[in-house]
Amino acid sequence: MKHDCRSFRAALESALESPREGEPLESLSWNEHLLGCAECRALLESEEALETLLESLPAPKLPPRLARRVLARLRTAEHAREDALDRLLERAAQTQAPPGLSRRVLAGLESARAQPAEGAAEARLDALLERARAVETPGHLAQRVLAHVAEERALSRKRRPVFARASVRFALAAGLLAAFGLWAIWPAREEPARTRGLAQLPDGVDARMLEHIDVLEQWELLRRNDLDSLLSTLPRTDQLLLEMGSEEGVLGG
Amino acid sequence: MQSEYDEDPGVRWMRAWQAGDEGAFDALVEAYSPQVYALLTRFLGQRANREDLVQEVFLRVVRARERYEPSARFSTFLFRIAYNISVNETQRGIAREAGRVELGGDANARSSRTLAEFEDTRAEAPGAELERDDVVREVRAAIARLPENQRMALLLAKYEELPYSEIGEVLGTSEKAVKSMVHRARESLRESLAALLEEEEA
Ligand SMILES: [Zn+2]
Numbered sequence: 001m002k003h004d005c006r007s008f009r010a011a012l013e014s015a016l017e018s019p020r021e022g023e024p025l026e027s028l029s030w031n032e033h034l035l036g037c038a039e040c041r042a043l044l045e046s047e048e049a050l051e052t053l054l055e056s057l058p059a060p061k062l063p064p065r066l067a068r069r070v071l072a073r074l075r076t077a078e079h080a081r082e083d084a085l086d087r088l089l090e091r092a093a094q095t096q097a098p099p100g101l102s103r104r105v106l107a108g109l110e111s112a113r114a115q116p117a118e119g120a121a122e123a124r125l126d127a128l129l130e131r132a133r134a135v136e137t138p139g140h141l142a143q144r145v146l147a148h149v150a151e152e153r154a155l156s157r158k159r160r161p162v163f164a165r166a167s168v169r170f171a172l173a174a175g176l177l178a179a180f181g182l183w184a185i186w187p188a189r190e191e192p193a194r195t196r197g198l199a200q201l202p203d204g205v206d207a208r209m210l211e212h213i214d215v216l217e218q219w220e221l222l223r224r225n226d227l228d229s230l231l232s233t234l235p236r237t238d239q240l241l242l243e244m245g246s247e248e249g250v251l252g253g
Numbered sequence: 254m255q256s257e258y259d260e261d262p263g264v265r266w267m268r269a270w271q272a273g274d275e276g277a278f279d280a281l282v283e284a285y286s287p288q289v290y291a292l293l294t295r296f297l298g299q300r301a302n303r304e305d306l307v308q309e310v311f312l313r314v315v316r317a318r319e320r321y322e323p324s325a326r327f328s329t330f331l332f333r334i335a336y337n338i339s340v341n342e343t344q345r346g347i348a349r350e351a352g353r354v355e356l357g358g359d360a361n362a363r364s365s366r367t368l369a370e371f372e373d374t375r376a377e378a379p380g381a382e383l384e385r386d387d388v389v390r391e392v393r394a395a396i397a398r399l400p401e402n403q404r405m406a407l408l409l410a411k412y413e414e415l416p417y418s419e420i421g422e423v424l425g426t427s428e429k430a431v432k433s434m435v436h437r438a439r440e441s442l443r444e445s446l447a448a449l450l451e452e453e454e455a
Contacts (some may be wrong), residue, residue, distance in 0.1 A: 017417060041410055049450040049454045050446065050448075050450060052453055053446065056392075060295060063290075066287060066290055066307070067286045067287070074308060076314065
């Protein structure tokens with residue numbers, strides 16, 4: 001491309017960039033360069049025609065009373081969200097929670113609901129909002145969380161043969177308990193292809209653990225940006241357990 | 254806290270709402286929902302759930318109430334949410350269609366459905382000539398075939414008259430990248446609409 005062409009095209013692009021002042025392309029048609037360059041002339045004509053076509057598209061027709069309807073629906077949606085949370089909490093409360101993860105998750109739910117997140121949780125929410133496009137709970141979240149727990153457990157055992165800290169032991173115990181629960185009812189719920197990560201786990205104990213995580217799975221807020229405010233209410237070890245699952249896909253966007 | 258966007262009407266309503274003025278949120282929805290609806294329509298075509306998506310956009314605003322801090326004009330913030338939701342919506346649509354194809358559905362179903370969504374033009378331009386309808390349909394279909402980021406960049410530049418720097422904020426990219434997106438979008442359109450463009454030039 002000749003130097004003149006390049007500068008003409010640069011002028012054309014910047015005219016297209018700021019289309020507010022009158023008809024910017026019009027002024028370009030007097031450009032001297034066009035007298036001797038058929039190519040740039042053709043380009044300008046084609047861009048002008050495209051502008052005409054784009055401008056000829058009818059503006060989208062707005063539904064009547066759009067804003068009023070959106071407002072009304074927003075209010076309903078917020079109420080429905082509250083109701084769903086109430087129902088889930090109630091349902092969860094009816095099940096006897098085993099000591100450990102699920103009980104603390106429920107406590108987390110309650111306190112997340114009772115007090116709006118602040119400070120550090122806010123910062124985490126902001127970071128999450130950046131990352132999350134529309135957050136969706138993947139199918140079988142609970143299973144995948146537990147599969148990760150199992151993997152992590154195997155890894156930790158290799159990395160750290162001696163657990164000095166009680167909290168680490170406690171987290172692993174919770175993971176183990178969860179894995180037991182999953183193992184107990186796995187064949188009935190899951191296709192064989194997904195059992196890969198759990199093959200080494202021993203036989204099961206507690207299926208209620210799974211139900212609690214299922215509660216979470218269905219929990220409206222988990223699909224939303226409030227996930228982090230829930231997480232921030234939990235002890236760090238439990239956060240890790242849940243985050244392992246969420247890294248897997250809950251926050252994918 | 255002061256910011257350079259305090260003069261933006263959306264930012265002012267947001268601030269007022271944060272300070273407890275519930276009516277300010279209504280004002281926001283009144284003022285911005287038409288713009289969001291129009292953008293979604295241009296971006297996604299005439300699909301049936303656009304109003305749900307507008308609601309979804311404002312639901313995100315509701316949830317951002319406490320932590321919102323203006324770092325751009327309010328419309329930029331809103332368009333960014335709308336873009337993210339739309340892209341997700343498209344991906345969900347593709348996933349649904351893929352599922353349908355696996356179940357023995359028509360492999361062409363997706364493209365024909367997508368185009369059909371861009372087609373409902375007669376309802377929008379009553380009295381327009383049939384010939385004009387065909388042109389509109391063809392232009393919309395060509396826009397619909399653009400990659401998502403190019404499509405949004407072009408729509409925001411063309412119909413919302415957003416400067417490239419702000420489009421960059423909506424798309425999470427640089428001004429320079431936006432420039433090249435718009436360039437490529439126009440190039441594709443000039444190619445796919447070549448026949449129409451020649452008529453237009455004549
Ligand atoms: Zn030239």
